[in-house]
Amino acid sequence: AQSVTQPDIHITVSEGASLELRCNYSYGATPYLFWYVQSPGQGLQLLLKYFSGDTLVQGIKGFEAEFKRSQSSFNLRKPSVHWSDAAEYFCAVGPYSGGGADGLTFGKGTHLIIQP
């Protein structure tokens, strides 16, 4: 079965500093990988996705992520964070297969706190 691990439950970063959120996945084939952001009381917004090709993908709001097959990782980065980036970030892999629903498998999320 596929799985996603986000090792950091909470991360605190100063405004203007760089950010890296970690994501490791377990999947038997070439994965489809996603990063979503959830602001308090809101739904999930897609930041970026990786399907194939260039392993460095650009997303919205200045985010990027790098797919590293050898490390089974898909870490999210941003060179300079803004206070508005404070939110919950979810890494996800899809599709789920093997007898279950055909949806995304999510990590448990990383809560990002921005210090002024």
Add this chain to the structure above:
Amino acid sequence: DTAVSQTPKYLVTQMGNDKSIKCEQNLGHDTMYWYKQDSKKFLKIMFSYNNKELIINETVPNRFSPKSPDKAHLNLHINSLELGDSAVYFCASSSGPGGYEQYFGPGTRLTVT
């Protein structure tokens, strides 16, 4: 224009009641989903529905049933509500099954007392 909408946004009800949550997407997508987000913010797929084919996560109790009157709607019916059903329920849609990106609704916070 809201791409994926859900109603209601908040739902408070008592144990044993039956309730429904509605979901509509105006993206022309073929596949819709329901996810449950628990109190620790863990998201788990409940159902996916594509071209009238329903795929159910085996861990979902049969008290939960999705109903799709048309391609743009996937409603969630819950019978005999239990305390453990309290969660945020998200509807999502995508242009196809599998690896297509999914677009999420704003969520419905269900509280069972």
